[in-house]
Amino acid sequence: MIVIRDVSAYQETQKPSPDLVRFDNVTKTYDGHTAVVDKLDLFVREGEFLSLLGPSGSGKTTTLMMLAGFEEPTSGEITLAGQSLTRVPPHRRDIGMVFQDYALFPHMSVAENLAYPLRLRRRSRAEIKTQVEQALDMVNLKGFGQRRPTALSGGQKQRVAVARALIFQPRLILMDEPLGALDRQLREQLQVEIKQLHRRLGVTIIYVTHDQGEALTLSDRVALFHQGRIEQLGSPRDLYERPDTAFVAGFLGDNNLIPATVLTTDAETCQLRLGSGQVFSGRPAAALKAGDPAHVAIRPEAIRACSPDEPGAAPAEVLEAFYTGDQLRIRCSAFGVDTVLVKVSSGSDRPHFHIGQKIGLAIGVDAVRALPGQAGK
Secondary structure (H helix, E strand, O other): OOOOOOOHHHHHOOOOOOOOEEEEEEEEEOOOOOEEEEEEEEEEOOOOEEEEEOOOOOOHHHHHHHHHOOOOOOEEEEEEOOEEOOOOOHHHOOEEEEEOOOOOOOOOOHHHHHHHHHHHOOOOHHHHHHHHHHHHHHOOOOOOOOOOHHHOOHHHHHHHHHHHHHOOOOOEEEEEOOOOOOOHHHHHHHHHHHHHHHHHHOOEEEEEEOOHHHHHHHOOEEEEEEOOEEEEEEOHHHHHHOOOOHHHHHHOOOOEEEEEEEEEEOOOOEEEEEOOOOEEEEEEOOOOOOOOEEEEEEOHHHOEEEOOOOOOOEEEEEEEEEEOOOEEEEEEEEOOEEEEEEEEEOOOOOOOOOOOOEEEEEOOHHHEEEEEOOOOO
16 A cells, blocks of 8 residues: 655645646647547646546547647647646646556666656755655655666556656646556555545546546546547546436446437426336436437446336346346346346345346336437437
8 A cells, every 4th residue: 555654745835726727628630620629628626636537539548648748739728727838848847647558767777767857857866865765655665766667566667657756746647547557456456545645645636547447436526538528527426326418327337228208307307208118207317308309327236126016116027147246237128128237236145036037127216317319229
């Protein structure tokens, strides 16, 4: 685990600001026609952990590279602490960077790698020595200063990369898929360490990832990118439990998306008719009116498998059942489709399911999200 010994010197350099970073109507195109990032408006608060999440090609990495100074916006403006970055080169932006491939100098020792950004800033030898020792201690690598990067494990290399990004006390840290090359167990361990580091230092972090679980675990807010735009921006709980669109619902975890048509609606609830003729009550994600096409979105863990005779339960037939250790994943035929997924905790008292079994599905109104969409798709 990362152990922070003394963060007072770091915290003293951080000046409060409501919005540390702003993107104002930023567009990036490489061919003059296709926008990789399209009219992006985004702010990042001082001390916030913001993840840029999305599939490949959605614009999240390009957004990060523009902020770092490695790409130039085609139009729009990016500011840091109220100052435009338009004519500021990357090394003068007061930004630390952590890459997936670590970007450590192989011919330098760990200590020399950490000292490099301090030497660029003309720090004294005594100051460099002290800060390198503190940085190694901070990431629990005391005694590793004389090793070369080739003698380190993947997790140790990433700790060095994080320490190097922090050592000159920047106002902002950018992380581009930093854990993508690590195995699952080490990745989860370092997620905890990065979160602890953020919490104790209070540094602002913008983190690019395509891993939904990683974004939900680490972030104060998540910006979910789709085709160069932010599809939804909010807390991890907002995006997971209250998606605004079918894309958000389908990208973050498993979700049952069933085409429907709106029958009636108000600010709190709406009635929807599925293609099977069944009627659902749910919570609307946006302004909907009678006759609108929609999608019913229901998380698999929000569905309770029960007896087919239970009052109010919807009839279903088990098509497949998979044991995954901590849960059973059951695919059912229900509501006129053959793709309804149900998750059941696999405790010692779990029920048994077999292919062809008739069961009931109990779903509360708060578990049903009504999303704008096209019926039949």
